[in-house]
Amino acid sequence: MPPTPTPTAANRGAFAPLATAAALLLALTACGSPGEEGGDTEADASGAAFNTSPEQDRIRAEPVPEIAGLVPGEIRDSGRLTVGFSTGGAPPLNFYADDDETLIGHETDIAQIVADKLDLELDPRPTSWDNLFLGVESGQTDVAISNVTVTEERKDLYDFATYRIDTVSFEVTEGSEIEEISEPADVAGLRIGVDAGTNQEDILLRWDEENQEAGLEATEILYYESAADYYLALRSGRLDAWLGPTPSVNYHVETAGESTAVGTISGGGDIRADIAAMTRKDNGLVEALGAAVDSAIETGEYQEVLDRWALGNEAVESSEINPQGLPREEE
Known part of the structure; x- marks a missing residue:
């Protein structure tokens, strides 16, 4: 796994990157026999298990034509949703599978069901934390789904559709x-x-x-x-x-x-903090992203993904577009 950039004021409000966490957790835990989904699992004493193999058998969703119709024409015509993922994350958000090549975790699962709802092929783009933002701003990636917290400063350059409480x-x-x-x-x-x-x-x-x-x-x-x-x-x-x-x-x-x-x-202390899909400001994609999350909540795939990675306590009732973010440093 590539080294993780040192957190700075610019990325406060996101989770603390843990460059060695995946290796540590693999060392700390026993690998059980292949689970129902196939591949190796990490299990606790109670038998709860996470699939850490590259064969993820991800939860999938059916396309929703009216939501797919909200996708900007250029992206819709490409047939792909390019999604940036920070490779400096920690389980169970973004981390490498047992093959040290396949990026897996909650964020990739959320991206998959969003792409499915939009009737697009998921095109993952692993990158560093800093390049995650540059990729979205430059248009090299359509959206970042990588534990990004909404902040007022970030809203100057990006649009957000929430999908988890921070x-x-x-x-x-x-x-x-x-x-x-x-x-x-x-x-x-x-x-x-x-x-x-x-x-x-x-x-x-x-x-x-x-x-x-x-x-x-x-x-x-x-x-x-x-x-x-x-x-x-x-x-x-x-x-x-x-x-x-x-x-x-x-x-x-x-x-x-x-x-x-x-x-x-x-994550904001006394202030609510939200994790959101982040896209370039005013590129027209954010409404489609929010609608896809709302549809996944309604049809159950959203909760299945949260439960799969033991994140049920961070569920949202609906996706919110550009909510109040964490305040600027000077505020």
Whole structure:
């Protein structure tokens, strides 16, 4: 897997990229016998499994002519929906299958059912995080479906159709005395691990400032770039908890069987945050994308994909076009 760019203010609000997460999770978990879908699986102690083979047997959807008719003529005539995916992601969002070549995960599954609804062939375009945005802006890709959070700054250049709520979760080891983290006072005096330059770091910094102003004990915030390092710190007791994107936390909880999630909050902290399909501003595609997501919600494929990757708690009731995004840095 290619190296992941260091998060910057420009990509805050997206999940913290974890360049080594896929390899770590494969090492942490046992490969079971081929599952019903075919191929290898990663399983937790309860028997829950994820198909990590290149033979994904993806959930498919039927075309909807009236929605396909909303697609701009140039894209419709090509017969393809070119979709950008960041290769710096972590399971279960975007990651490489056991062959180290096939990109799989929740985002590719969502892209497949959207393309199906639009009666287009899915044309995946794996790329780096930075080039994900450049590809959409330049028109090299029609849309990015890669855990992109809606922000007011991004709305200057792109249109968005939401398909998932953006949340982050606190993870602790099995047997931890910490039962719940849901508000600032809950992190007072704890050692919390986080990736630098992310929205979850901003949340912790705000919570710690609020606690200290209230006379509570400070939170020790520790920074990690490697998934291997922060999970080792968690297991060894050097961390009380890890704060990361809910999808990757849930995936690790399910597959490794050594930890538990004790609290989930908005990726914007006190502000709702949304994950959305991102297309070039005013290119005419966003309405079709939103309608395709809404149709998949109505006919059930959307929920099937969420359930397949244990992301049911991030479901949306409908797709929203260009909702209020996370505020600009200066706001």
